[in-house]
Amino acid sequence: MVPVVSPALTSDPRIAAEAPGTPTPPQRVLPTAIVALLIAALCALAAVLALWSVDRMLDGPPAAVGAALVAVGAGALLPLVPAVRAFGNARSRARLLAEGRLAAARHEAAAGREHAHTAMGYAVAVLILAMLISLTTANDGAITTTFLRWQFLQSSFLDVLGAFWVNVKVAVGAQVLVLVVGLLVAVMRLLPGRAGRPLRWMAIGYVDTFRAIPSIIVLYLVGFGLKLAEVPLVEDLSPIWLAIIALTLTYSAYVAEVYRAGIESIHPSQWAASRSLGLSYGMTLRTVIVPQAVRRIVPPLLNDFIGLQKDTALIGVMGVVDAFARSRLAASNVFNLTPVIVVAVLFVLITIPQARYVDRLLAKQQRRTGRAA
Amino acid sequence: MTFLEINDVHKRYGQHDVLRGVSLDVAKHEVVCLIGASGSGKSTLLRCINALEPIHSGEISVDGDVVSGQGVDVNRLRRNVGMVFQSYNLFPHMSVLRNITLAPVKVGGKPRAEADELALALLDRVGMKDKAEAYPDALSGGQQQRVAIVRALASSPQVLLLDEITAALDPELVGDVLAIVRELAQDGLTMLLATHEMGFAREVASQVCFLHQGRILERGTPAQIFEDPQEDRTRQFLSRVLVAGRL
Ligand SMILES: Nc1ncnc2c1ncn2[C@@H]1O[C@H](COP(=O)(O)OP(=O)(O)O)[C@@H](O)[C@H]1O
Ligand SMILES: [Mg+2]
Numbered sequence: 001m002v003p004v005v006s007p008a009l010t011s012d013p014r015i016a017a018e019a020p021g022t023p024t025p026p027q028r029v030l031p032t033a034i035v036a037l038l039i040a041a042l043c044a045l046a047a048v049l050a051l052w053s054v055d056r057m058l059d060g061p062p063a064a065v066g067a068a069l070v071a072v073g074a075g076a077l078l079p080l081v082p083a084v085r086a087f088g089n090a091r092s093r094a095r096l097l098a099e100g101r102l103a104a105a106r107h108e109a110a111a112g113r114e115h116a117h118t119a120m121g122y123a124v125a126v127l128i129l130a131m132l133i134s135l136t137t138a139n140d141g142a143i144t145t146t147f148l149r150w151q152f153l154q155s156s157f158l159d160v161l162g163a164f165w166v167n168v169k170v171a172v173g174a175q176v177l178v179l180v181v182g183l184l185v186a187v188m189r190l191l192p193g194r195a196g197r198p199l200r201w202m203a204i205g206y207v208d209t210f211r212a213i214p215s216i217i218v219l220y221l222v223g224f225g226l227k228l229a230e231v232p233l234v235e236d237l238s239p240i241w242l243a244i245i246a247l248t249l250t251y252s253a254y255v256a257e258v259y260r261a262g263i264e265s266i267h268p269s270q271w272a273a274s275r276s277l278g279l280s281y282g283m284t285l286r287t288v289i290v291p292q293a294v295r296r297i298v299p300p301l302l303n304d305f306i307g308l309q310k311d312t313a314l315i316g317v318m319g320v321v322d323a324f325a326r327s328r329l330a331a332s333n334v335f336n337l338t339p340v341i342v343v344a345v346l347f348v349l350i351t352i353p354q355a356r357y358v359d360r361l362l363a364k365q366q367r368r369t370g371r372a373a
Numbered sequence: 374m375t376f377l378e379i380n381d382v383h384k385r386y387g388q389h390d391v392l393r394g395v396s397l398d399v400a401k402h403e404v405v406c407l408i409g410a411s412g413s414g415k416s417t418l419l420r421c422i423n424a425l426e427p428i429h430s431g432e433i434s435v436d437g438d439v440v441s442g443q444g445v446d447v448n449r450l451r452r453n454v455g456m457v458f459q460s461y462n463l464f465p466h467m468s469v470l471r472n473i474t475l476a477p478v479k480v481g482g483k484p485r486a487e488a489d490e491l492a493l494a495l496l497d498r499v500g501m502k503d504k505a506e507a508y509p510d511a512l513s514g515g516q517q518q519r520v521a522i523v524r525a526l527a528s529s530p531q532v533l534l535l536d537e538i539t540a541a542l543d544p545e546l547v548g549d550v551l552a553i554v555r556e557l558a559q560d561g562l563t564m565l566l567a568t569h570e571m572g573f574a575r576e577v578a579s580q581v582c583f584l585h586q587g588r589i590l591e592r593g594t595p596a597q598i599f600e601d602p603q604e605d606r607t608r609q610f611l612s613r614v615l616v617a618g619r620l
Binding site: 269270272273274275276277278279280283287288291292295 | 420423425447448449451452455456458460462463464465466475476479480481524525528
């Protein structure tokens, strides 16, 4: 098709230079290929050295471990493959260019640069891994033995796992309460008119305060303060309940904001449609606005929940023996941090599925909004 | 007898006077078309009648009862005055059937079975009975707008306000929606519609009002307005519409 452009535009020399019929020359490949090969070779060398130090540290490891080291070492050489192929592309490009086959030369050039870039990307990854491996062997492997000793892992695992149940109970209890309290605060903050003003202000004050106070301080104050003051009802609560209350206080402030953002993100036309049907403000909020908002806020909500989960490791300050407190005890008994690593791994294990779930929800929303637009 | 009475209504947004003394009487079974350039205040007028926007002065009454100002039960008013929007505004988290039965059940207190039955009958009338369980985002614009009309009708309103309901539709879908409005007009439903479909306005309207800068500059029968407009502004507007191929 002939593009319709005014004569004034076509007379622009920059446009004229790219007019159809004048193919752009192929890009250069050889310099990139050389750089890629150098980087790949250096990184492979670093990896081999790192693996060699592991081999020395283990002092003649069993055959299986030795074989694994060799396999990893072979993997470190892989980035050399695309680097070498880039050279092949560079040669073909030169030949095609000499034959005057511009388009084909351009294809070769693009393929060659792609290969060179691939080589560099993988080589840098190899380098980072090599550095991490070197770290584990530094100081004669002191890092590895401080953090990971099979024997201490075995001895502390069940204890720590048992105490982790406390973290799970506190997290789930607080999450359920936060869902309710957060929504109440958000709705308070959105109350209309003059009548709603004092409650709006209270909601704002609460959110501002509890988002600002570090949760460890809230835990400390609730854990000891309520007992000391002999507040009726509360003083009989178990420490676990106090922990749930403290985390609910902190995280409801965050979640109230998440709810509010969700509610305010619903288009005003939904309000208009609902009100025009005779539904009251409250009924509109309940049946039209909040159900739509909830769908949108699940990802940010889950993010806050992951934060809450992690903060259960702080409840030790109020004297609750959770997994972290338990693991520190075990660690100080054996002068080794392996039990603490166990807690860390447990937190990772329960968080990863949630993180993936959030990703999936976000991707789904993306598709939905993409389709709507 | 006058059913809907709008008397010297003023409406401002901040410093901007959007309605500057609009008066209009609509008798029962009448179809009134509001025409006028974009920004002339058609949507605002309709939203004021439905009390979606408060007015600053003047008075609106429906069926002899004043519905503007303080202390009016707006939720009752809105059951008598239905509204359909340009962008359909269906509730995306509810099926077509739930969209339609929401108000009859929650506000009208109808038993669910009865509301469902009425909704299905209305859907059948607009040829969409098979979509009762579908969700809005699975429907075309024309289908969504037909559902929105049914949703407004399900509360058995005495007046229906239609705000450029075909403006967001692909041209080939406009006909279906207008056919429904035509049928409602023949059934004697009182309607007030803002529209750019001049051919349609000429066909169904009993009264056409030309809005210009927040005032009704000229009103009359379709024949008077379209064939013998008195005001220069009206003539200019109509000739622009004619150039745009909408007449
Ligand atoms: N919510 C609002 N806030 C401020 N100005 C508004 C609002 N809604 C409408 N307006 C203004 O009021 C005028 C009339 O708008 P509208 O009634 O939508 O006109 P029409 O429907 O005839 O195109 C426009 O100038 C518009 O910018
Ligand atoms: Mg409008």
